[in-house]
Amino acid sequence: MSHMTEQERRDEVAHFMKIVTAFRQYEAYAISANTRRRRDFYRLPKEDKEILDSLGWRKQLDMVDELIHENAKVLERIVANPAIFMDQEELALAENNNHDVRDSHGMDHMHSHGDGAHSHSHSSHSHSHGSHETSRRQQVSATDMDKVRSTLKQIVRDWSEEGKAERDVTYKPMIDALLEHFPDQGTWPEKKVLIPGAGLARLGWELAFLGFETQCNEFSHFMLLPSYFILNETKDVNQHTIYPHIHTFSNAMSAKSMMRGISFPDVSPSSLPRSSRFSMVAGDFEELFGPKEDPEEDETEQWDAVLTCFFIDTAKNIVNYLRIIHRILTPGGIWINCGPLLWHFENSEDISIELSLEEVKELAAKIGFELKDQRTIDTSYVGDEGSMLSYVYKTAFWTATKFAK
Ligand SMILES: C[S@@+](CC[C@H](N)C(=O)[O-])C[C@H]1O[C@@H](n2cnc3c(N)ncnc32)[C@H](O)[C@@H]1O
Structure with missing residues (x-):
């Protein structure tokens, strides 16, 4: 962050504005998709319209419009104050360059990594590979709009009652493994835990709640904006309501469940004990936690635990990810992993090394980890209880310590 050129800084602000714009344009995009449904309905023969009307189809479309509006209100609030993240003047400048954005079909096509459910955006530092991305006026890409919709589902995963089942399957065994490694509760406040690729930060929040000094690391503003909103601007339990499942009607068990x-x-979120130490660091994991020339900034042996949940497959070069995790752990520290290997860069122009699970484990041993408690945990990721379709990841769980020297 510290050694950015003027151009890089400008690109970063433009990239950030592009994301804010995507949140702000959600409503127009979503309404336009629903308008297509209404148009199709009107094109049908009269008797078909009548029979569909008797099922409540038209009313349902009207209702979905209303729910889109409700979602938009929440999304607007999430990005209401972007100056928290970027300098006000720079933002104003970027916004002035951002006028002709309202063409719902004029989307530019960035390549996407991973599916929507398991998606990520480029860091503010690594988004310069698409020349059209920064040189053009900002338009909302289909990929970015998909990420806005995924953000809503991510909120369900991390911060709703409905997401508890999914969290219990993955976060809970990770937390249990940490507690088993550090059984003495009195030591928890001295134990520093890092969660790279923290998403909306619920796992980190849980650990801070228990008393660990916890830092979340995340590079996507699609995650940073909502997690800031939830952690710092939301006070009451169930203060907001979203409707994350209305964007596709496919595989809906019922209209009611789709619109729930x-x-x-x-x-x-503010119920953390006063003494708790919980922070979020924005930026690329490799850049922030890789070796530094300045010893003040170097993270070597600074972390008692690193918890990676659905994260290691975001690596372009898994060797470097594991090397960094190994290096930043204290000698008695623990790395706890749970996740699949959906290599995010597999279909991109970036470097991508896609090892099998067996190879990742062999690599971890070569880097200097001793893997223990290895098992498979079946779980959905941002799963929808009301859908006829569900994906199950057979995630790899392990804990790992450094080999004694
Ligand atoms: C699949 S999500 C998992 C989120 C969270 N751990 C969970 O289980 O819900 C992966 C996350 O890692 C983030 N990420 C990917 N590469 C990263 C990097 N190099 N540095 C920091 N965060 C990264 C993405 O933005 C995304 O939020």
Whole structure:
């Protein structure tokens, strides 16, 4: 962050504005998709319209418009104050360059990594590979709009009552493994825990709640904006309601389940004990935690635990990810992993090394980890209880310590 050129800084602000714009244009995009449904309905023969009307189809479309509006209100609030993240003047400048953005079909096509459910955006530092991305006036890409919709589902995963089942399957065994490694509760406040690729930061929040000094690391503003909103601007339990499942009608068990509201947060984020130490660091994991020339900035042996949940497959070069995790752990520290290997860069122009699970484990041993408690945990990721389709990841769970020297 510290050694950015003027151009890089400008690109970063433009990239950030592009994301804010995507949140702000959600409503127009979503309404336009629903308008297509209404148009199709009107093109049908009269008797078909009548029979569909008797099922309540038209009313349902009207209702979905209303729910889109409700979602938009929450999304607007999430990006209401972007100056928290970027300098006000720079933002104003970027916004002035951002006028002709309203063409719902004029989307530019960035390549996407991973599916929407398991998606990520480029860091503010690594987004310069698409020349059209920064040189053009900002338009909302289909990929970015998909990420806005995914953000809503991510809120369900991390901060709703409905997401608890999914969290219990993955976060809970990770937390249990940490507690088993550090059984003495009195030591927890001295134990520093890092969560790279923290998403909306619920796992980190849980650990801070228990008393660990916890830092979340995340590079996507699609995650940073909502997690800031939830953690710092939301006071009451179930203060907000979103409707994350209305964007596709496919595989809906019922209209009711598709349109169900999900309230969040299921806990009051500000209920952390006063003494708790919980922070979020924005930026690229490799850049922030890789070796530094300045010893003040170097993270070597600074962390008692690193918890990676659905994260290691975001690596372009997994060797470097594991090397960094190994290096930053204290000698008695622990690395706890749970996740699949959906290599995010597999279909991109970036470097991508896609090892199998067996190879990742072999690599970890070569880097200097001793893997223990290895098992498979079956779980969904941002799964929808009301859908006829569900994906199950057979995630790899392990704990790992450094070999004694
Ligand atoms: C699949 S999500 C998992 C989020 C969270 N751990 C969970 O289990 O819900 C992966 C996250 O890692 C973030 N990420 C990917 N590469 C990263 C990097 N190099 N540095 C920091 N965060 C990164 C993405 O933005 C995304 O939020």
